[in-house]
Amino acid sequence: MDEVFRDFRLALADGDGYGLAAILSPVAPENDAGRLYAFYRSSNAHQIDGDVRYAVKYSNSIGLSRDESSAWNDVFVSYWKAVGEILAAEEGENMGKLKDGQWASVYEAWKSMTILLIKYHLSNIFPAWSIPCLYLAGKYLRIFAIKADSQSVKVKGNVTFNAGFQDDVVSSIGKNDKLEDAARQLNRMFSLCLGDRAPIEDSRKWGTYYTANLLFKTHFKLNAISLSKNIIRSIQAQADLPTLDLFPKSHQVTFKYYVGVITFLQEDYVQAEDNLTQAWQLCQKHAIKNQQLILTYLIPCRLLTKHTLPTSNLLDPYPRLQSLFSPLAACIKQGNLAGFDAALQAGEDEFVKRRIYLTLERGRDITLRNLLRKVFLAGGYEPLKEGQTEADLIRRTRIPIIEFAAAIRLGMGPDGQMLDNDEVECMIANMIYKNLMKGYIARERSMVVLNKKGAFPGTGV
Amino acid sequence: MSIPAVPWRQQAPPPAYHTVPTQRTLVKPEPKMAAPVSNPPRKVAWPQSVRDYVQRSFAPEAFVQGIDRAEMERKLKDIINEAAEDKALNDVDWENHPLPQEIILQERKAALAVDENRMAWINGSAYDQATPVNGHTNLSSLSPSPKKRKSPDIPLSEHADDALPPWRKTNNHNVFEARITYANQGQADRVDKRQRKNKDKDNFIAQGSSKFSQAELEKRKARFQAPKSGNQSTPPWIPSRVDSDNEFSAGPVVGTCQELEKKYFRLTAPPKPETVRPLVVLEQTLELLKKKWRQENNYGYICDQxxxxxxxxxxxHIKNAFTVNVYEIHARIALEKGDLGEYNQCQTQLRALYSQNLGGNPAEFLAYRILYFIHTCNRTDMNDVLADLTPADKSQHAVQHALKVRSALAMGNYHRFFQLYLDAPNMGSYLMDMFIDRERLAALANICKAYKPDVKIRFLTEELGFESDPECIEFLTVHHAGDFLEQKSEPDGKLTLRMLTSKAGPLFDTLRSAAFSKVDIKGQI
Structure with missing residues (x-):
């Protein structure tokens, strides 16, 4: 108890927001693993209010206002209760004797503290520099909510049946009650930050991006990505918000990353590439995991926008990405259709989980393009006419469908055997329609007539 | 509010702190708290025998695998309240009264037995259903018919089709106008429904209309009414509900109505048992409805029923194979009639019911779900469906078909897509009908850009899955491409109709983007 409040006074005296937040952490610091226990044991439910009051108010060496000291008093009492729940739940989990709804009680206790923090920030009783306490509260609110939900799904199952006099049997599937509730609290936090009107030097506006990022994270987990678009919109609408580059880099990277992924999922690959590239450049050198996340989306993005593939140099530091992307990249490069299909299938579960499957799938077009390009190159040149020299050589641009068909059948392996010429034409038509190939199909003559200049745009032939 | 005084409306509302989980403090059995807490206003001095009974229920050796504490406590509460209300607290032989756990176990066994009987019955009926009626099979899985349309529950339209030459058959469902009529009918139904709803409101809500929405009112009412019926009107042999979050949930009604048909009304109060049909009657109702649908094909009536x-x-609270069957049949009928709203409601319910392993045809409806997301171009949901697929799902024919449709469209492979369209299992074609025109326009935009200078109509008919050249021509003319058609004479002297692809390109590009921009996504799953 004493230790906690010594740190508290120090942090207050220094105006150290992150230091203050560390005191309210639900996780013991590494160098003092017993800290939470010690804090919880040092009081009990009857005395905690008095103990904290004494510690905060009557040893008030830093001259807190009455309001502020009683506000901190509330927060710490609430924190003490939450710590009690957390310790009980962790102990239950370690001993395998977790009670039903125990993580939900942790969540509720933590939420009470969070609500207090929000309340005293809203009423301007807490100084703006102490906003990291909100960050911390929000961060763990989300974590506890997820734990509570997964516990309740285990106990009650996924489906709620109607009990009243409804029309239909089932009332809901998929339970995320706590996380949805957490999202509401986080949203309050976000609007509190975004809407703060204090002069910018001393404004809670500096918390906007951190809280926005927390919300993104929550929405992704809830599969409610469309809600995130509203967040982006309201940030864009706030004209007096300082520009993003003035915010801490960690806020910038995460924000850019999420905006990138959101636009990626909306299939706006140009925007996505832009945001993800910025995130990539800003990302801390040693944050391997974050870099990996960014590349997971940036690579498919660039495959579609610029038809570029990751080099093995780029992927070297990330073995997981290496194993996911390099087989695909190799097959695309070779124009190996069967290999591409196999690689896509091999990674399907992981790709789907990351929501990049439907995007990567389009890499098949590039694979096919590369294969057809090889056929074109193998076709050689038109014979020289009289008086023409080597410089006048032009490639053969009238190519029988059967040549392409043979290549595709070979390239697709066993699947290719059932391919008829109409389907081959359909595939070529797609190439032309998507501007991967220039020319046209002359169906009556079973020929593809390719453009003499740049039959395969962007590939040098 | 002029609802006649029913027993469960007379008791005082329960205290707000009813649900406070005191369990945690009850590590040691404390009978004094366990029972009375649930009903504080009535100060009852619990006889020692009752306390002992409670204590025995909580004793560790009485613990039964598979019954959690909450359920046991609820049962215990019910038992004691029941006795207290009958003023029988002192009459019951508490020492020999079965423990709540035992009662629950018995109830479960009984429920199981009922279910098993029912299963046998239903299997029997499914078999009946499969026998040919009017000379043609009406169960999809057993139907060897190569026809595109295979609906188990729609025989009338098929029946009518039998008189037509085979190539007209799908055409019948296919033409654009046909769908428009469906849509209008659906709309008409919806309007009808809305009016009915309003009438309901007039009937049930007090004249001075309130500022609260119907839903809110109902919620509030549920809050105040349910607990009473939960405690009082529930007979002790009905298992207390375990799968609802709502601790006050109303007990199930036990219906006594013997009528087979009943008009649908949205409930605003717990129904009277005499207006509710018990399962045995409902099973007959379903048979009747199937027959009527076959004979009359009156969608408005059938949907209401x-x-x-x-x-x-x-x-x-009937959740078993029969429930699944009802929802499946309703979903199929709604699909056939293009009533996406009703179909979606059934689909959502089915998803949850399948997760309870109650039987039915999960693969068939999973396939519909995939096709539906193709229709709505919903990549997020499509991704979620893909993420949830198990290898077992993927081995199912219908699911495989739907996945092939998806990948063909993703690749722009219209050739394969239209082949799959002609070969859809179950009622997949009805769903595919929703986006077939859109995909035809997309394919045409594609073909117009890739083929020069023209293509034969025959080629389009085959590539785009039309039944006949005239149908293809009709489609083109409806979309104002008539000007781009041209008669040409072949080298062998025959005349063929061709489409001038280079000229028609811009038209189909416009039509294509228009078709994709207005995907109707009402009633999302």
Missing amino acids: FKSLRQDLTVQ
């Missing part, structure tokens, strides 16, 4: 059927199942 199915809704009341679903409602009766719900208020009686």
